[in-house]
Amino acid sequence: MDFIAEGFVKAVGLLINGDSSIWSAVLATLKVSACSLLISTGAGLPCGFMVGYFDFKGKKQLRTVLDTLLALPTVFIGLMVYAFISRQGILGDFGLLFNLSGIVIGLTILAFPVVTAITASTIEGIDPELKLTLVSLGAGKRHILFTCLWEVRYGILTAIVNAYGRVSTEVGIAMMIGGNIKYHTRTITTAIALETNKGMFADGIALGLVLITIAFLVNLSLSFLRKQ
């Protein structure tokens, strides 16, 4: 139990002094979560809108599939992506394995269903009157898309916060695809796994607190957006 208190003390030291290996792990975590969040939001918002807005055959089934994808095990995603980007895989020539970009691919697959499913749910909750009003006012497709998305902006924010929570705390994909290479692909979560394996529990806890602090700052800025 002592190591928990020790971890708190170390965390403060790490954040204040911050040796290069910590900063590189923090940076790697921020890079991969930002990139994957950007891509999955860019693709997930329109997809979620279409699933939520339009009525079509097989919509219910599609929703079930989407909801199932929310439960994709991260090590499974890691393994699938590995199969493609290994030098013997189809995308092997791009050298994505043991690279941050490889992790981004995996995390994007992880985050995409989260953004899509939550966006679809909130769009479905839109007042049907709004849709009618928009159509009767003769709004274009693009206009309808943006008005609807704007109407549910808080729901979308929830989707992004959720997706961020999943990608920034993920360890299976980062470990399998990134390989936990010091100064290159070591993220905070894989660093925690390593410190735990080494038996340096206090260091692991300190790193965990660093990750929570970052998450807190991210959510703080998002809640600031909400007030605007």
Added chain:
Amino acid sequence: MMTFIVAFLLTLGLAFTVQAETKSLMMATTTSTEDTGLLDYLMPQFEKDTGITLKWTATGTGKALKLGETCDVDVLLVHAPSAEKKFIESGFGKDRKEVMYNDFVIIGPEADPAGIKGKSLAETLTAVKDKQALFMSRGDDSGTHKTEQELWKKAGLQLPDKETWYVSTGQGMLATITVAQEKNGYTMTDRGTYIKYNSQNKGNAPLKILVEGDKNLLNQYSVLTLDPKHCPKAKYDLALEYLNWMASPKAQKLIADFLLVGEQLFFPNAK
């Protein structure tokens, strides 16, 4: 939309790879070389001597060999001699150089319910089996796990992997020791991990070394290069440079000088 995403991913991939495309070598190795801090200690000197940046991913020996087989790394530093020889015979590996060794020990509770203290290895395993004492196995296809499986065979026993007293943890060495401690059982560990575990318990760990020094408990580490015919893209020249550097008198001395909590951990033996 999809083409846009794919294009974006690829540019991203290129952007990240280009900056890493200096003289760098990718190695797959085992957890023990990373967890003890040996690689962090050797790497700066290697970089200084050769100008090659060494990057490594630490996993079990089984997966490390697999990463070599799929050509995802350039060089291997592993410890499972018979699996390594098979690796070369299968045409995946080219050169193999033994560079250092450390040893395994059998640890267990001080009360020693199976009475193995000071016995030979074969007697130890037989006693554990006869008493049905709890024995933790890594069960993760790591070098340690492979060695342990061979030891049962060498002792003339069947691998007890279906017995209730034989617990397969599927985890790293330290985690497995922790399981053994919680369950009051025996396990086999490399000495380095035990030293660390013992120092965390302020030198008075509940599990003690009971059997050591048997020649079957030697743990040989080797550097392997990949066969360029099998992996044309692997950096064979740089891998060979690493292999020769590890066997050089300078690196061998560095290895001998590496201490963990005041104890020598790896014994250089390149020939």
